[in-house]
Amino acid sequence: xTAVTVRMPRTRELSPRWEVFMLRLGAGLVLLGxxxxxxxxxxxxxxxxxxGIARVFWEVVSNRSxxxxxxxxxxxxxxxxxxxxxxxxxxxxxxxxxxxGLAMGRLATVEWALKYYVGALFxxxxxxxxPLMTLWFGYTSTARLWIVVIGAFLPVALxxxxxxxxxxxxxxxxxxxxxxxxWNVWFGIALPASLPYLLAGLRLAxxxxxxxxxxxxxxxxxxxxxFFIRSDTQSFHQNQAMVAVIxxxxxxxxxxxxxxxxxxxxxxxFRREGR
Amino acid sequence: MSVSFDRLRGPxxxxxxxxxxxxxxxxxxxxxxxxxxxxxxxxxxxxxDLITNGELFTALKESMEVFAIGLAxxxxxxxxxxxxxxxxxRLRIALEPYVAAFYAMPGVxxxxxxxxxxxxxxxAKVIVVVLFGIWPILINTLEGARSVNPExxxxxxxxxxNERRLWLHVIIPYTLPYAMTxxxxxxxxxxxxxxxxxxxxxxxxxxxLIIRNTERFQTGNVLATVLVIMILATILIGIGRALxxxxxxxxxxx
Numbered sequence: 001x002t003a004v005t006v007r008m009p010r011t012r013e014l015s016p017r018w019e020v021f022m023l024r025l026g027a028g029l030v031l032l033g034x035x036x037x038x039x040x041x042x043x044x045x046x047x048x049x050x051x052g053i054a055r056v057f058w059e060v061v062s063n064r065s066x067x068x069x070x071x072x073x074x075x076x077x078x079x080x081x082x083x084x085x086x087x088x089x090x091x092x093x094x095x096x097x098x099x100x101g102l103a104m105g106r107l108a109t110v111e112w113a114l115k116y117y118v119g120a121l122f123x124x125x126x127x128x129x130x131p132l133m134t135l136w137f138g139y140t141s142t143a144r145l146w147i148v149v150i151g152a153f154l155p156v157a158l159x160x161x162x163x164x165x166x167x168x169x170x171x172x173x174x175x176x177x178x179x180x181x182x183w184n185v186w187f188g189i190a191l192p193a194s195l196p197y198l199l200a201g202l203r204l205a206x207x208x209x210x211x212x213x214x215x216x217x218x219x220x221x222x223x224x225x226x227f228f229i230r231s232d233t234q235s236f237h238q239n240q241a242m243v244a245v246i247x248x249x250x251x252x253x254x255x256x257x258x259x260x261x262x263x264x265x266x267x268x269x270f271r272r273e274g275r
Numbered sequence: 276m277s278v279s280f281d282r283l284r285g286p287x288x289x290x291x292x293x294x295x296x297x298x299x300x301x302x303x304x305x306x307x308x309x310x311x312x313x314x315x316x317x318x319x320x321x322x323x324d325l326i327t328n329g330e331l332f333t334a335l336k337e338s339m340e341v342f343a344i345g346l347a348x349x350x351x352x353x354x355x356x357x358x359x360x361x362x363x364x365r366l367r368i369a370l371e372p373y374v375a376a377f378y379a380m381p382g383v384x385x386x387x388x389x390x391x392x393x394x395x396x397x398x399a400k401v402i403v404v405v406l407f408g409i410w411p412i413l414i415n416t417l418e419g420a421r422s423v424n425p426e427x428x429x430x431x432x433x434x435x436x437n438e439r440r441l442w443l444h445v446i447i448p449y450t451l452p453y454a455m456t457x458x459x460x461x462x463x464x465x466x467x468x469x470x471x472x473x474x475x476x477x478x479x480x481x482x483x484l485i486i487r488n489t490e491r492f493q494t495g496n497v498l499a500t501v502l503v504i505m506i507l508a509t510i511l512i513g514i515g516r517a518l519x520x521x522x523x524x525x526x527x528x529x
Contacts, residue, residue, distance in 0.1 A: 020368050027369035047391060112285040113292035123508040125467040127474070128482070129501055131489035135311050211381045215471060218383070226384070233387035241387065249380035256379045 048238035053246075060243040075228065079247055082217065082224040085141065086209045086251075089148025094205060096149075097156025098198065102186050104157070105164025105194070118161075122154040126208060127215045134220060144216035144224075151208035159201025163194025199263050206255045214248065310492040321495030322502065330484065331503065338480030341397065342469045345404025349461055353409045354454050357416025358446070367417065378410035382468065386475045395477035400469070403476070407468030412457035419453025420446055452522040459515035466508055481507075 032050045039049040063074045103110045104118070126147060133143040167190055175185050191198075217226025225244045232241035297315045304314020313321070325331035360367040386403055393399035423446055431445050473482025481504055488496035 023365060023369040024372055027373065031373065043392065048388060108285065109288055112288040116289060116293065117296065120505050120509050123463065123512045124501075124505045125463075125470045125508065127467065128470050128485065128504050130474075131485050132494075132497055132501065135489060135492070135494060135497070207379070207381070211383055211467065211471075214381050215383050215474070218387075219474060229384055229387055233391060238388060238391065245380075245384045245388075248384045249376055252379040252381060253376055256375075 046236040046238060048242045052239035053242045056239045057243055060240050075244070075247075078223060078225050078228045078244070082213055082226070082248075083251065085144055085148060085213050085224065086206075089145055089213070090152045090206060090209050092145075093149040093152025093209070094156050094202060097153045097201065097205070098160055098191070100153075101157040101160025101194075101198075101201075102164060102190055104161040105167070106182075106186060106190060111161075115161075118154060118157055121150075122158050126151045126154070126212055130212075130216060130219060133216075139220040139222065141222055143220060144213060144222060147212045147216050148209045151212040152205040155204035155208065156198065156201040159197040159204070160191075160194055163197030164190045166197075167193050196263065196267050199259055199267070203256060203259045206259070207252065210248070210252055210255070310494060313495045313498060317495050318498045318502065321493075322499035325484075325496060325499055331500075334479075334481050334484045334500075335503070335507075338469055338473065338482070341400045341404055341472065341480065342465055345401045345468065346408055346458075346461065346465050348401065348405050349408035349412055349465065350454075350458060352405070353412030353457065353461070354416050356409075357413045357454070358420055358442075358450065360413075360417050361420030361446075361450075374410065374413060377406075378414065382406045383471050383475070386471060390476055397479075399476050400472040400479070403472035404465050404468040407471075408461040408465035411460035411464065412454060415457030415460070416450055416454045419450040422453075423449045452519070455515075455519045455522040459512070459519045462511050462515040463508070466504075466511065470504070 036050045039047050060075050063076050100114065100118070104114055105111070129150070130143070130147050133146050137143040137146065171189050171193060172185070175189055180188070213224065214226040214229075216222070217224035218230045219226075221227055221230070225248055228244045229241045232238065232244070300315040300318075302314075303312055304317060322331075360370060382403070385406060389399050389402055389406075393402060427445050427449070428441065431441050436444070469480070470482045473480045474486060478486050481500055484500045485497055488494075488500070
């Protein structure tokens with residue numbers, strides 16, 4: 001045993017994690033400080049700032065209704081309303097998207113018949129048709145549901161379509177050799193093989209669904225976090241409204257993290273490409 | 276013969292499908308009240324009216340101004356911010372979670388606050404567009420600049436490249452294709468920001484055209500404007516894709 005093993009000092013092993021945490025905490029404090037300072041210095045007192053949010057935070061999340069929240073229901077009720085609308089729309093939109101995407105990927109006729117429609121609608125900001133929805137369904141939660149469904153449907157349909165198109169030919173040849181039925185090919189081969197694309201589409205769909213729901217609530221004045229934000233900002237209760245924004249951010253982050261974790265867990269070989 | 280027919284089959288189906296769509300549109304126009312839906316030909320004639328009386332052109336100009344300035348600012352901040360974060364690992368580590376949070380959150384929720392801070396100025400709308408568009412560019416640039424092949428850097432260093440040249444000749448050219456992927460993603464998001472800002476801030480541009488005509492039940496004008504937005508979005512995203520492909524050729528050699 002002549003070899004000398006150079007031993008790293010223990011702190012060296014410990015530091016990176018600790019350092020990362022401290023860096024991030026520090027950056028967060030600096031950002032909050034900048035926000036607080038700039039707003040105090042430059043803006044009128046009703047503009048939201050961290051100290052104000054901290055002051056009203058518990059009041060809002062403990063659901064104690066202020067005269068204003070009576071307008072829009074209570075905080076958790078609004079959270080629930082928005083979440084239910086988003087997940088309902090996602091469920092319908094994703095199901096339809098998977099079916100249409102599979103059909104477009106497997107059947108040339110369907111592909112050619114639909115690809116320009118789906119492509120053009122996907123490119124368009126979905127909220128642009130929200131006023132049209134109000135003409136059809138009124139200022140109701142049905143209009144919100146439709147806009148969320150459309151927002152969720154398009155990215156999933158396009159992504160699944162792309163995934164199925166890139167299906168390796170060998171898979172199909174094997175399937176043909178074993179006399180697989182069409183439903184075996186669609187749901188047993190094409191769908192699992194395009195799962196990474198489906199998950200990438202789902203990530204996009206969830207973001208779009210959330211945006212669509214919030215804009216619909218805001219614009220149509222129907223219950224939910226969007227309306228909570230609207231009524232509180234319009235009555236100079238910005239700090240309360242900011243709690244709802246933080247909630248929305250947390251929902252967005254939670255959805256993304258869940259989908260990313262699912263991708264890593266089920267498809268460790270897949271590296272998400274930008275889409 | 277059969278080969279050429281096979282090649283024609285797809286486009287033919289697409290044409291047929293578009294024609295069927297227009298026919299269905301026309302038919303629905305005759306059965307649904309005019310305040311809710313109008314037929315294809317009525318929509319086209321509304322579109323023609325909007326073109327000839329100049330309303331569409333004005334709206335397009337207003338919208339595109341907000342969009343273009345917003346996208347340009349997003350690119351400048353996103354690109355240089357991404358490079359800076361790639362160069363300074365501590366800065367990257369410190370800011371990463373906050374960038375991810377802003378990217379994941381629905382930016383529309385911040386519009387009322389921007390309204391309170393900046394009022395009804397054009398500036399406010401541009402800020403909304405930037406808020407939507409900056410993140411994909413920043414994140415893609417950062418990813419690109421971090422993935423520069425170390426061999427390239429070593430070669431450059433062994434030829435005694437200084438820091439400035441290293442950036443100008445190696446890192447920035449290497450990163451641009453990634454940034455362009457970001458731009459392509461950002462175009463779609465900026466369009467959403469543009470419409471949302473025009474709906475929720477002072478109404479102007481294409482968003483205003485939709486809202487105003489919806490309130491007056493001028494459904495033909497609403498449908499015509501939606502059609503214009505759809506075409507515009509398809510063209511802009513097509514340009515984004517073309518840019519991305521053009522710069523992607525640089526990446527092909529790696």
